[in-house]
Amino acid sequence: MNPFSSGTRLRDMIRAIRACKTAAEERAVVRKECAAIRASVSENDHDYRHRNLAKLMFIHMLGYPTHFGQMECLKLIAAAGFPEKRIGYLGLMLLLDERQEVLMLVTNSLKQDLNHNNQYIVGLALCALGNICSAEMARDLAPEVERLMQFRDPNIRKKAALCSIRIIRKVPDLAENFMHPATNLLKEKHHGVLITGVQLCTEICKVSVEALEHFRKKCTEVLVKVLKDVVNSPYAPEYDIAGITDPFLHIRLLRLLRVLGQGDADASDCMNDILAQVATKTESNKNAGNAILYECVETIMSIEDTSGLRVLAINILGRFLSNRDNNIRYVALNMLMKAITVDAQAVQRHRATILECVKDSDASIRKRALELIYVLVNDSNVKPLAKELIDYLEVSDPEFKGDLTAKICSIVEKFSPEKIWYIDQMLKVLSEAGNFVKDEVWHALIVVISNASDLHGYTVRSLYRAFQASVEQECLVRVAVWCIGEYGEMLVNNVGMLDIEEPITVTESDAVDVIEIAIKRHTSDLTTRAMALIALLKLSCRFPSCSERIRDIIVQCKGSLVLELQQRSIEFNSIIGKHQNIRSVLVERMPVLDEATYNGRRAGSMPATVSMSSGASLNLPNGVAKPPAAPLVDLLDLSSDDTPAPSSSGGDFLHDLLGVDLSVGSSLSGMTQVPKAGTDVLLDLLSIGTPPPAQSSLSTPDILSSSQDNKMPAPTLERLSSPSSISIQASSPAGAAPMMDLLDGFAPNLPLPEDNGPVYPSIVAFESSALRLTFNFSKTPANPQTTLVQASFTNLSPNIFTDFIFQAAVPKFLQLHLDSASGNTLPASGNGSITQNLRVTNSLHGKKPLVMRIRIAYKMNNKDVLEEGQINNFPRDL
């Protein structure tokens, strides 16, 4: 019985599915069918097995689960008849994959079928093996496949060759076994065997350097001859495509020649003539011919320099690029990308054409062309290219703008010849596509602006103009707000006028208008508003005439639903109202941001992904004022007591100044070069309410510095901050007084062994070939039940351990507290150790000794290692 012609029910099912109007109907039909198939499977129904499987394949194609049919495949494969095996193997390839354990069961059937006397069955088995075999199957069945590469029928040989590719990919060690049989395949005449043999050789070259050398020496000439024969072969109807005999074989041969010629002058020389022939004689009016030319160009570009050929290749690409067919232009762009490393000058000649492709209506071509232009840019052509791209930005598709903007920004940053040009271009980009600009790009712009002191006036005026024209571009608004906040007086007084500028008249109130628009605009996000608020605080000092109006705007933010804005507006309001004496120093201009540090940080950290996190970091330059720091420090006489500033201190500060809501990402842009003293002072000034007991805090610097927090309350601040501390102090978790309590609470935890009662001997708690763990004990006399254990781990192996984790478990009568470890990387050969403190409380102290189970996990040479043990040798009286 033929499973396919008798499958009327299969046809019915397909018809039923086709008739379905909705997805729900389709699901219902499929569910019903699956139920029927499951029933049939569980009854072990032989007659309908193949039909069921055919149905399952259709259902699988539609995207429904079909795992329950997997065993049916195996049963069909084990059947004797060819039709059953045929559909069984097809099902195996479609429904199963190499990860499933079921596949193990099929190895035996495969082996039998590979040795079957019916060559079609052998073919089936080879095909299945070639598509799904796993590493284990590859090892088991490789000898059979190797043998079949010498089978009498070429149809089997070709399949065996491809099957070998799969085997080599799974088990590269086997590559050498296939080297000689593969070499023999290249001498065949049958095209199927040739094309598969060539692919097998290419694959072997990829995994084995020795084989590559072997093929270079033994096969280059053979391959050149084969290619010559194919190129010059008379009309062969079976393989002819548009007047060319078997373009697929051409292409695979050219590809293998490329592998052989790459980095080898002799081999390259050997293929010189035939490549020249292919490049000049191949007809380029049909797709098949172009496919060959395309491959040939790639080979010429990759092999060792034979300059005559390169000219040919570049000319072919030039022809491709001016072709009207979009497919051809696409591959030309693709190829030019590779050619640029070989002959940049030749590619530059096509710049104008490539630039036109950036403006193509086809997204695929645009993308390729843009990437190509991006690598073509250099110091000499950056100006015209950037101008073209920015002009195009205006009219480009919205979905292309993101890519285009990113590339333009990158080009401008990388190649800008002078700062003014950079600033001009960035302002153009911001005005056109400010919503697409990435955070790190406008952060960098601000750093550059801050460094270009002679351009401050020019920049702020340009930004003011740009803002008037395009209010809707978020990033433009942010940069404008920042600059007006910093350099507002330059805007109003036309300071630092350049010759190229047209004078503009901006009043103080106009400048404040900009900020007001930014803060009240509905689309402004939190970052923009926060920046605007800080700009207002700065302007309140710079524009005394507008001070009252600014205060009004700030006060309006008191009602903001965002806690952050609300809190800042209250604080700023009180600074404006009550602290005239310090305001001017507090809001002085930002110090020049250090470009080198910023760039270093930027290169080191991943690009910010969430705009919120990096947005927050950008607020930093606005809020922090470096010059005030020094006077304040002097004023308060704090500098000597100050704790060393960890590099992240700016972040802590920012949390407090600008908000806990704005989590500061790792990409904290490194713009802060502010001495810690300044931030601490500001911190205390702005957030900490309750004046602390001043003397005690000054006398305990050591404890402070060893604790996690290092906020140093200052005695003088009492006077300064108390009036403004009304509402904030209660909610402020960083209040100084609680801090002191906390510190007191920490004290007993610090290891202070000398006054800790009786001394216990250290023990080696655990030792393996790779690792030693020692315990040091101490007790507080006040609390005999509790033992402090300091565990220290030493690596005895020559390899470094990473991701080191120590876990411990104790019986119920013990309580265990694990502190965090000193690190998770353990240097090799005892060159360092990890320590970790444990606190064990023994509720049966004096009755039962300590006991502990431990488990240590780490990675050595990227392999997970797990060690376990039990510790019974604690000193008895713990």
Place this chain on the structure above:
Amino acid sequence: MGIRFILMVNKQGQTRLAQYYEYLNLEERRALEGEIVRKCLARNEQQCSFVEHRTYKIVYRRYASLFFLVGVDNGENELAILEFIHLLVETMDRHFGNVCELDIMFHLEKAHFMLEEMVMNGCIVETSKANILAPIQLMDKAS
């Protein structure tokens, strides 16, 4: 590796044949097919036949109501794949006689057998239509 999957999809975006040469689970496959079909079917005749998607390059070609989509590696010769799609269609034409969507739907297994003779593990096995169809015709005769 070369070819990573072959899809045949009708104008409405319904899959009519799917053959993957690397493992993707059901959800991944459905998502991938949906994304690719949306991307490719939205393009017009003048635009080029190549679309980059995730790590794939999709080479596609439309024959009447049926789209042939082939996902390949980045290093693959796009024009050759285009030619391969045409060879596949010609082979099916020779067997079914002017192949259409319904032929493939109702003879899914045969379409797969043909594909099996042409591509294995993502590599091209055979490019002669006679050689590809020989085993299938033999089987038809036997039944």
